[in-house]
Amino acid sequence: MPALQDAPLQTLFLPFSHAGLRWPAGPVLFLRARDGWPLREHAAPGQLVCAQSFRPFADALGRSGWQVVDEDALDADDTRYALVLVLPPRQRDEARALFARALSSLAPGGIVVACQSNNEGARSGESDLQQLAGLGGKLTKNHCRAYWTAPADGRHDEALRKRWAALDAPRGIVDGRFQSRPGVFAWDRIDPASALLVEQLPVDLAGRGADLGAGWGYLSAEVLARCPKVTALDLYEAESRALALARRNLAGSSAKLDFRWHDVTAGIDGRYDFVVSNPPFHTPAREDRPDIGQRFIAVAAQALRPGGQLFMVANRHLPYEQILNESFGQVRVAAERDGFKVIVGTRGGRA
Known part of the structure; x- marks a missing residue:
């Protein structure tokens, strides 16, 4: 079987078709977003806010009509999202800071869904998100691991979130x-x-x-x-x-x-x-x-x-x-x- 073109991206969306997660009607934040057909299958026009700092990926998202923002600009954005999607990087401090950002962007009852390939730190990412906010579920496919939080109820470890938020500061x-x-x-x-x-x-x-x-x-x-x-x-x-x-x-x-x-x-x-x-x-x-x-x-x-x-x-x-x-x-x-x-x-x- 040929390899998927972007296995983590495609696996990220599987919980909505294979694990019973519901796609929300309101705005959705996508951290470290990459373009691909799963976005068009799930998101309505104008629904996705895509944070991407790597220019080739940002350009591809823009060409497909998605809104692209600078990740650091989210610090001044008070929008809260029912769903935050994350493609975490391999570097662990950077990934932990990204999880902290995702959690701070959630609306009450919202969830964070993340995915990594198995050779890019998927087990560590799952463990970190569980430690920070608790897990609502996980699945493995395409040599990747998708995992997500339970609906946000304010009982996450706020002190840990603040520490992790500072991990990728200059x-x-x-x-x-x-x-x-x-x-x-x-x-x-x-x-x-x-x-x-x-x-x-x-x-x-x-x-x-x-x-x-x-x-x-x-x-x-x-x-x-x-x-x-x-x-x-x-x-x-x-x-x-x-x-x-x-x-x-x-x-x-x-x-x-x-x-x-x-x-x-x-x-x-x-x-x-x-x-x-x-x-x-x-x-x-x-x-x-x-x-x-x-x-x-x-x-x-x-x-x-x-x-x-x-x-x-x-x-x-x-x-x-x-x-x-x-x-x-x-x-x-x-x-x-x-x-x-x-x-x-x-x-x-x-x-």
């Missing part, structure tokens, strides 16, 4: 030099691949540059600290939670900065003197996708001026050589260490 890392939060890439450390790339950056980088997949801003911060001739830097990042951190981490820079919540694989505008990148090679669902990194390389080449350079780092095994050679006039490996390689591509006149 906090200082690297001796307070940067702000980060659980769930973003390399949230509590300097990623060793990015550190290797920084070691290879020439100090004479100048002009306007771009950071593709900027995360919480480490590469950009190092470019600005090491390369005083850089006058402008555009940060492209698909995860808005990370981009908000980058804004904080680069505050006070004398260079002109532009923070762009954007899916790089869709292409970028602008002409750059240089590009730096530690491109992703999997989705937030941890699906292996080397084609994402390949697309980053092609987009970087298109955005560079003739003679402009791409400085990127990647796992040594990833199949990037063909697209690099097709996209750049010159390609060289500048460094290799601990399974990573730093590649420098120079755009030719006809790239």
Whole structure:
């Protein structure tokens, strides 16, 4: 039997057809929402409020006509929902904070329904929701686990909810030099691949540059600290939670900065003197996708001026050589260490 395209999403809705849960008539909140046919089978037009911080998923939801909001903006929303759907992330502190948010968004008598794949922390998620609010039921199918609360009656552990709500708050890392939060890439450390790339950056980088997949801003911060001739830097990042951190981490820079919540694989505008990148090679669902990194390389080449350079780092095994050679006039490996390689591509006149 072929694998389901989005097994957690499809399993999330099974309690309404297999376990007797009733779909409400009023507004429904969907945290970490993803688009798919189960939404159209259950939700009426205008009923779903979808919170999604990852730009490709948010764009897909918007194209299908669903309302998409920023997750942190829900703090100022006093709407209470009879149903809150959750696709929890793998990172446990982040997931616990999401459960706390879901519970605080419930109307009296409302329920939280969550689902995770078995290899993405489903048992831990079920245990955490049970500890916080008690369970009304669960089911397993498609190598996933769906679980839900009993109707909210105000008897949940409010002290625990408040503690968990603070678990993904921004906090200082690297001796307070940067702000980060659980769930973003390399949230509590300097990623060793990015550190290797920084070691290879020439100090004479100048002009306007771009950071593709900027995360919480480490590469950009190092470019600005090491390369005083850089006058402008555009940060492209698909995860808005990370981009908000980058804004904080680069505050006070004398260079002109532009923070762009954007899916790089869709292409970028602008002409750059240089590009730096530690491109992703999997989705937030941890699906292996080397084609994402390949697309980053092609987009970087298109955005560079003739003679402009791409400085990127990647796992040594990833199949990037063909697209690099097709996209750049010159390609060289500048460094290799601990399974990573730093590649420098120079755009030719006809790239």
